[in-house]
Amino acid sequence: MHWINFPLITIMIWSGLRIYWAEDVYAFGIGSWEWFHWFPDWFYESLDLDRRLARGLAFHLNFAWLFAINGLVFGIYTWRSGEWRELVPSRNGLRNAWGVLLHDLRLRKQAPPKRGRYNEAQRITYSLVIGLGALALISGFAIYKPTQLSFLTWALGGYGSARLIHFCVTIAFMAFFVIHILQVARAGWQNLTSMVTGYELQPEPSNAPVDPDGTDPAQTILVEAEAQNG
């Protein structure tokens, strides 16, 4: 489901930006002085996002269902399988995550301890991203049917503010994609294969040869694939 999310969200962002192009109102600035306009023209042109509102809507409002269904399946699976325990940040998670950040920026040598599959920075990030997905869904439906689903629109502070939230979610997704890909790239190929297969080879402390039958429990913890394959 992770791998379905990636193309789905990419399609949602891409078609969403085609919608946004038609009326790109959000900008940073003071008064009439504009510091940064979301987005500059070159951005639309280079990604073929301009003049495609009708097609953008057609993709957006149909793929929204796939996004919703996949999200629902993902949510139910994470909950039922107990995997959510791997994702919930712990109480002193922030401190640990800060350590991970320093480590990632190479400001700190020692990586903070992991608990289970993910470290605290990952836990916090992944929990936030799941929240982001839920918010995309809720704010999306709030601006899709503001009359029939008026409680959603109302809960998000009205149509205008729901729309702004929907847009901020998009920016946050884009930022997450960039950072996530950079991090995985930095973590290396090994990590990527583990993302794909769901299994990870643990680096072995010593260089003891591995029993190919995998019968000895002490030795079934494997060394890195590259080292083995020579």
Add this chain to the structure above:
Amino acid sequence: MAEQPELSQADYRRRSRRSLLTGGAAAAAGLLGWRWVQTQPADNRIPGVLRNGHEFNENLWSALFRENHQAASFPRSDASILRVNGRIGIREEIDLANWQLDVIGPEGNNLGQHTLADIQALPFHDMTIEHKCIEGWSQVTTWGGARFSDFLGLYQDQLPDNISHVQLDTPDGDYYVSVDIATMRHNQTLLAYQMLDQPLDDAHGAPLRLATPIKYGIKQIKRIGRIQFLQTRGADYWGERGYDWYAGL
């Protein structure tokens, strides 16, 4: 690592290979699917499957629609003069004094003609609502006019029961919309002749336009010249140009 089974090297290799194969197959299937969507024969300017998707959405949301669903109202003080976006169908000057509204039945038969005074004779209603444009802006404004449902009342006896859509055209025929009958019957759907208590000006659709917060602005046709009751979907300017026919909010 309690939940993660430990694997032997051979096992890992096998699993990697299997994952790579399934992953590769899934990616290929995804790409093929994507190409398939993109290369579908177009139905009114968008790939056919997406048009079917729009129609699925239309069936779903119109089935869920109830007469008592109300679009949010706002205080009068929030209202302002609406931004002017489209001029299709109102580019030519018209003589407002000689304007008239033609009403046509499902077979193309003439049912009646009206002056603005006829519409103004119907009970007056106003509403302060948020107008929403499909391009992504919205603005609060106040409309005043007659409910379409009251206008419909004038013709109820002459019409078959299975009217499903109403098509409205500008006098020059350049702009036209088709709107489902449930929306047209809704109490927030007006034949509007006022904005902010003033008669409509040309750019906002004088003398008479459609105003309804449960559709995007593209459906709220300005300067209506003709109203036709239909048993089919009818023609729609933006629907034919790739947009969703329903455009409901």
